[in-house]
Amino acid sequence: MQETEGYLTAADGGIRLSACLLFAYACLTMGRIDHARNALGEIRRTLASGGETDPAARAMEAFVAFAAAVLLHLPLPEEMPPAESFLPLLPPGLRAFALYVQAHYLYLKEDYANSAGMVEGALAMGASAYPIPAIYLHLVAVMDYMSLKATEKAQTHLLTAWEIARPDDLIEAFGEHHGLLGAMLEAAIKPNWPEDFKRIIDITYRFSSGWRRVHNPITGHDVADDLTTTEFAVCMLAARGWTTREIAGHLNISANTAKRHISEAMKKLKVKNRKDLKQYMLR
Numbered sequence: 121m122q123e124t125e126g127y128l129t130a131a132d133g134g135i136r137l138s139a140c141l142l143f144a145y146a147c148l149t150m151g152r153i154d155h156a157r158n159a160l161g162e163i164r165r166t167l168a169s170g171g172e173t174d175p176a177a178r179a180m181e182a183f184v185a186f187a188a189a190v191l192l193h194l195p196l197p198e199e200m201p202p203a204e205s206f207l208p209l210l211p212p213g214l215r216a217f218a219l220y221v222q223a224h225y226l227y228l229k230e231d232y233a234n235s236a237g238m239v240e241g242a243l244a245m246g247a248s249a250y251p252i253p254a255i256y257l258h259l260v261a262v263m264d265y266m267s268l269k270a271t272e273k274a275q276t277h278l279l280t281a282w283e284i285a286r287p288d289d290l291i292e293a294f295g296e297h298h299g300l301l302g303a304m305l306e307a308a309i310k311p312n313w314p315e316d317f318k319r320i321i322d323i324t325y326r327f328s329s330g331w332r333r334v335h336n337p338i339t340g341h342d343v344a345d346d347l348t349t350t351e352f353a354v355c356m357l358a359a360r361g362w363t364t365r366e367i368a369g370h371l372n373i374s375a376n377t378a379k380r381h382i383s384e385a386m387k388k389l390k391v392k393n394r395k396d397l398k399q400y401m402l403r
Contacts, residue, residue, distance in 0.1 A: 121146045121155070128162060134180040137166055141184055144192070148330030149292075149323065156330065163188055179209035183218050190225045216242060216253035223260045227267070227300075236264035239277075255281045255290060259297045266302030267360050271370065278304050282313075291316065295323025302360070303353035303371055321349050351385040358382055359398040 124146070127139035140159040147156035167185050183206060203222050207215055219242040226235035239261040248254045258281035265274035278301070285291055298305060298320065310317040347355065357367050368378040382397075391397050 121150060121152070128159060133166060133177055137163060137180060137184040140166075141187060149327045151326065151330055153330060160188065160192065176209050179206035182206040183210060183214065183221075186218070186225075187221045190221050190228065212246070213250040213253060216247035216250045217256065219247060220253055220256040220260055223257065223264075227260055227263050230267075232264040232267045236261055236268070236273075239264070251284050251288070252290065252293075255284050255293050258284070259293055259301065262304055263297070263300045263302070266304060266357070269362070269366075271304075274302065274304055275308050278308055282309065291320055292323060292327075294320045296327050298324040298349060299328070299352045299356060301353070302357050303350070303367070306350065306353060307370055307372070324349055347385050347388060351381050351388075354378060354381040355385045355389075355397060358394055359400075 121143060124139040124143040127135050128143060130136040130139065140163045144156045144159040144163075147153070147159065163184060167181055186203065203218070207218055207222075210218055219238060223235045223238045223242075226232075226238065239257045242257055243254065247257055258277040261277040262274045262281075265271070265277065281294075285294070294301075294305060294309075305317065305320060309320070354367055354371075357370070358364075362370075364375050364378050364382065367382075368375040371378065386392070386397055389397070389400055391400055
């Protein structure tokens, strides 16, 4: 927050948009919701002005607009260039992160196979040279492969991301994505790195609390507010079509324990069956 605050009104549009996006994310985790809303408002105002004419600057605007829409659920501008038109104009490291955003977008559209293919291609073509984008790319691959019930591939990507993250303690992304990772953190990280897992869960609670407080007023949707992280992860698997027995095997718990997690979550969410649960969790 401190590093970026001085650039929120910079004359250079690219710097201003970068600062606003970083500042908004920091504010979500820090619980500074009004600050986050102001930064997101500045993004919307900058994009609406359409003032940039330089192609590289317009590419930066398009990237931030797409990232804000996909990751923070802000409305896209009325005129949005296709990703392929601005990706080549971004610096290589930022391009790698933009590919993560595009893969995340495909995931949200339930196009899991193409999303995973984009990740694999991006990593094979050099994105792995940029640690932070690589972490995010690997994590969206986990989301895809868990949705496809390809748990071995999901675990491989998660552990690869973890090995990249550990030397510099870059664990924020794991907390941001917890609910979408299909309980893979509980299955692969918690048993071997329990203290790190606790820190990730702390990030999850702080980030998701801030995200909901910004997200709900903008979209008018209610987002699960009182589920535990385990209940949320189990419900995401159930919403993706996993059976109680499959969920239990994945988490190495009894079927009764898995069923209890689902039942308790459904009670909190006031839904009566798995069909309603799917509509609630995946909308």
